[in-house]
Amino acid sequence: MLTDVSFVVSPGDRVGLIGENGSGKSTLLRVAAGLLSPDAGAARVVGGQDGTSAVGLLHQEAPFAPSMTVHEAIETAVAPIRAAVAAVDHSAQALAEAPQDAEVGRAYAHALDVAERLDAWSVDARISTMLVGLGLASVPGERRTGELSGGQRSRLSLAWLLLRDPDVLLLDEPTNHLDDAATEHLRRMLLGRRGPVLLASHDRAFLDEVVTSLVDLDPAPIPHRLADEVREDGPGSGIGVTRFSGTYSDYLVSRAEARLRWERRYRDEQDELRRLRAGVQDNQQVGHVNWKPRTESRIAKKFYGDRNAKVVARRVNDARARLETLEKEQVRRPPEELAFAGLTASGVPTVTSPEDDGPLLTASEVHVPGRLAPVSLALGAGDRLLVTGANGAGKSTLLRLISGGLAPVSGTLNLLSRQRVGLLGQDVTIALSHEDGSERTVSEAYTEAVGAERAERTPLSTFGLLSGSDEHRPVGALSLGQRRRLELAILLADPPELLLLDEPTNHLSLPLVTALERAIGEYPGTVVIASHDRWIRERWAGARLDLEAESTG
Structure with a gap:
């Protein structure tokens, strides 16, 4: 469950999404891609021109049919580029037939500008480089994508997306099926991009090398009044996000310190709440319980009684106001974090060595x-x-x-x-x-x-x-x-x-x-x-x- 998540990814930013399993990383990527509609708020993407896709998402579903060959799948990725080249050829032929027609000349100039911005004449070299870089060069182009292994299909999906070159790149676990060479190829591609990149990854070394900032979707120390509708017993229950500029290694230290501050703040606020609640009761009485004015005259009793009532009312109102403010602004209790109990939580395996101490x-x-x-x-x-x-x-x-x-x-x-x-x-x-x-x-x-x-x-x-x-x-x-x-x-x-x-x-x-x-x-x-x-x-x-x-x- 995602609630009140707000952040911006600007051109040139490479933002890594991190958080517990189930915290909503994949969901957030699908919302950003327009595949899911949020119950409240909006995800807005600025980009897209000349028929190219504004947003590209790498996720579990391949962007090509299993009946397609590898070659056909790649060609669907570069179809807009092929179309741009065809548009140049078509408009050039039209210009040759009507060289004096200003409208035809403008159409040719526009088609040429689109093709140049897409770097259309180097597309075949880019395809070859991409297939080599992602370890797919040895896969026959005529093989059906449905016959590929899971890792090959995942890498072909990544190649498809990178060749498509969308304005905004959304990646869900992009390195899961990449070896060192393929990961290095992807790293160079991302570092060379000018558009925004939002990726969810559990690859710590990759996060350290690629992202410019991290967004943690795990619960944050937000006011209690904002968390009334949020469950507190599982991942994704926090609202708001924590953004950190730096490497994942640095973030580990920062996150631990932030957790300690949250726990300390919660403890201090609860102590203050108990004190204020007790104070509201105690302030009903001013002075000693059996205190009486020195004179017994009715005028004196009324005077001191009225003064006592004003003091009590002021103190009670002040305490109540502070109590009401703190009750609204107090941070919620830090949720229990999942703590892995270890590989032998259910017992210890009975390890039997060979009688001759040989290999198992x-x-x-x-x-x-x-x-x-x-x-x-x-x-x-x-x-x-x-x-x-x-x-x-x-x-x-x-x-x-x-x-x-x-x-x-x-x-x-x-x-x-x-x-x-x-x-x-x-x-x-x-x-x-x-x-x-x-x-x-x-x-x-x-x-x-x-x-x-x-x-x-x-x-x-x-x-x-x-x-x-x-x-x-x-x-x-x-x-x-x-x-x-x-x-x-x-x-x-x-x-x-x-x-x-x-x-x-x-x-x-x-x-x-x-x-x-x-x-x-x-x-x-x-x-x-x-x-x-x-x-x-x-x-x-x-x-x-x-x-x-x-x-x-």
Whole structure:
């Protein structure tokens, strides 16, 4: 839920949206793109000329049909540019036939100006550079986009949008499927843009390098009177936003300090409210309870009584006025922040070492043609392995082989039989509805996945991954990040001895990713992570396996 969110993104600004999963980042991008209408307020975009799109949004839905080929999809992106070239050719032919016609001359000049501003004659070179930069050069142009992998389709959507070159660029998790080379290409493209860019990202290194400011959609310390209609028990319940100019690393410090100030202000205001409320009662009496004027005359009694009443009335009115003002302007209670309880919140996996202290898992020249070049590895109890490599090198394929979800075409893979394996996949696969088509609540999905007995013994709230109110919502109402949180909770309800995490930073909020990274070091089992996240790689202390794409030569 988004309430009273106001900010401006000017030309040249590159603003990063951050906040907990479910805080409304994707919703805000869709509102800015005109795909959703706000209940109140307005999102206004200034831009658009010569038939080009004013706003371009990268989100989960591809901007091309799955029946299109890669070449056809690219051509729909540059269609306005092709049209501009055709307009120049058409008007040039008309001018050749009527060189003295002033109207024809003006039409030619206008068509030429549009084409030059679109840099229309370099479009083929730009297409080639874009496909190479985003790791798509090896994808056949005649392949149907519906046959592409999820990562390839995501990168083609990004290429489509960047070639379209809208006036305003809106990006939802643009680096989720990009390797280092593709991320660097995107970084250069964004730094060279003159128009405004608004992006939601959980890529900490990318945020540090690209954005000029950050907008935090998590709850802010706003007056209580503005928050009366806002729920306080989940992400997105805050109104107003916090804008910060600087890197994400700097913001972490600033955010922690702001939270402490909010908590301190709330505590001080509540103390003052208690004092004022007590003061309103105490000020009904002036002086000692049994005090009487020295003289017993009726005139004196009336005089002192009237004076006492005026003093009491003034003090009571002053206290009431201060109380009413503070009750309206007090900040709301800082909402409880989701705190990840760790990978072993539901218990510790029983790690069984081989009798001869040998490896838990061995892989010898395992090979999946076209997806994974032959690779060998060995994992021991408690090992930590980071699998890296460019797009298409086979990181996800290797994790699926280890999990048993895929069999190698050649080579051997042996896992100690007593070890249980759990995989958090890159793609969210949890069902949104029951078999009869009825909505599936979060609580129902969790219970069905882990079993009623385990769900009762280890409720979903154990993990600190979703708020209490989210448990009764339909799964389909959750954000993509919240659904991945649910899948992580299901996996951790019975923590496996061998934990596999495929791109664990994708779609998860920055605070959760940070907590997850810390928890990995304390996990008693064996952990394998596949990731392109530079932040993780730069801080990784365990073993590494860098995969190389299979040679096609």
